Amino acid sequence: MESLALSSRLNKNVHQRYLSLSQGDKCQVTYIWIDGTGERLRNKTQTLDKEPKTIEDIPEWNFDGSSTYQSTGANSDMYLIPVCMFRDPFTLDPNKLVLCEVFKYNYEPAETNLRASCKEVMEKVKDHRIWFGMEQEYTLFGIDGHPFSWPTNENPKPQGPYYCSVGADSAYGRDIVECHYKACLYAGVKIYGSNAEVMPSQWEFQVGPCEGIEMGDHLWVARFLLHRVCEDFGTVASLDPKPMTNWNGAGCHTNVSTKQMREEGGLQYIEQAIEKLSRKHEEHIRVYDAHGGKDNLRRLTGLHETANINEFSSGVADRGASIRIPRHVGKEKRGYFEDRRPASNCDPYAVMKAIATTCLLD
Numbered sequence: 001m002e003s004l005a006l007s008s009r010l011n012k013n014v015h016q017r018y019l020s021l022s023q024g025d026k027c028q029v030t031y032i033w034i035d036g037t038g039e040r041l042r043n044k045t046q047t048l049d050k051e052p053k054t055i056e057d058i059p060e061w062n063f064d065g066s067s068t069y070q071s072t073g074a075n076s077d078m079y080l081i082p083v084c085m086f087r088d089p090f091t092l093d094p095n096k097l098v099l100c101e102v103f104k105y106n107y108e109p110a111e112t113n114l115r116a117s118c119k120e121v122m123e124k125v126k127d128h129r130i131w132f133g134m135e136q137e138y139t140l141f142g143i144d145g146h147p148f149s150w151p152t153n154e155n156p157k158p159q160g161p162y163y164c165s166v167g168a169d170s171a172y173g174r175d176i177v178e179c180h181y182k183a184c185l186y187a188g189v190k191i192y193g194s195n196a197e198v199m200p201s202q203w204e205f206q207v208g209p210c211e212g213i214e215m216g217d218h219l220w221v222a223r224f225l226l227h228r229v230c231e232d233f234g235t236v237a238s239l240d241p242k243p244m245t246n247w248n249g250a251g252c253h254t255n256v257s258t259k260q261m262r263e264e265g266g267l268q269y270i271e272q273a274i275e276k277l278s279r280k281h282e283e284h285i286r287v288y289d290a291h292g293g294k295d296n297l298r299r300l301t302g303l304h305e306t307a308n309i310n311e312f313s314s315g316v317a318d319r320g321a322s323i324r325i326p327r328h329v330g331k332e333k334r335g336y337f338e339d340r341r342p343a344s345n346c347d348p349y350a351v352m353k354a355i356a357t358t359c360l361l362d
Helices: 012-019 115-124 174-187 214-233 267-278 281-287 294-299 327-332 348-361
Strands: 027-034 041-048 061-064 077-087 096-103 131-141 191-196 202-211 236-238 252-257 314-316 323-325 337-339
Touching (some): 096 214, 115 214, 174 191, 174 202, 267 327, 267 348, 323 327
Parallel strands (some): 027 096, 314 323
Antiparallel strands (some): 027 041, 061 077, 077 096, 131 236, 131 252, 191 202, 323 337
16 A cells, blocks of 8 residues: 555564563663644653653653754753653553653743643642543544545545444544554553544544543643554554545544532533633634644534534534533533533643633633
């Protein structure tokens, strides 16, 4: 298949021969960070003398920010501060993956380090025990920029047979999805589930429920694992919110619940939160994708299971609303709500911070 990367055709048996070699007591630690685009992830690996037991056992490191859109060449060193550790499903135990925050030469957070300010907000609202669950949609592409397994010169059959589908004529790329799922479980990512989506070659995985800052950490690492698995298969996972015109876009629907919402009679607190969100609609839209709302302008059209970007709406079981209250939540009168506005390429830290601030601090 010409659309697959040449590196995916290298002899994997030879690769496995080297991966199975003993490494003694040494440990490979792969540092992961968000680059200056706010969308792409970078990584590099160093050797530690022994397996780290906690995040405190992993040293700070640095990198050339001028090559990641994060600094100039004349002052290029950026600092990597480890914040969250996972098992490495590619090189296996005892090796680790470590998510890092990026800081500038003066130890101020880098412009795309949105975790730092999000963590401050999560600390302020910790007594509310806020839970998040995020539904990450993505689309598989070949390296030629064509959707994976789509016909070369025409569109596939219209939307209808693809959502939660089974069969070679409707489910494109399941091997990638299942490998990603297992990689997440091995790593310790709190993956909740996965399914094929409405557009062919489009899939979704869910992460959560996670409390506070953990949500953003686990989603970013799940994204890293997805890109890394796709690399092995020679494909590309796109988080473009509207990769194909006249087909369903890709979102990152965000489910939210506080301690009060989960208790008996919690529906009133859900409704109060929705009312607050309705007053900050434009402000939220600006942070719900990677480009200040421009991506959601393509996606939130009022069609294809979306609300119109210029209007705020809510409803029970309404997938055409800005905020959906699941039917069982409306029946039980407690639980959570779903904000359907965040785009697939959103920074979860920005989304979490905006929701927590509006619903619990304003």
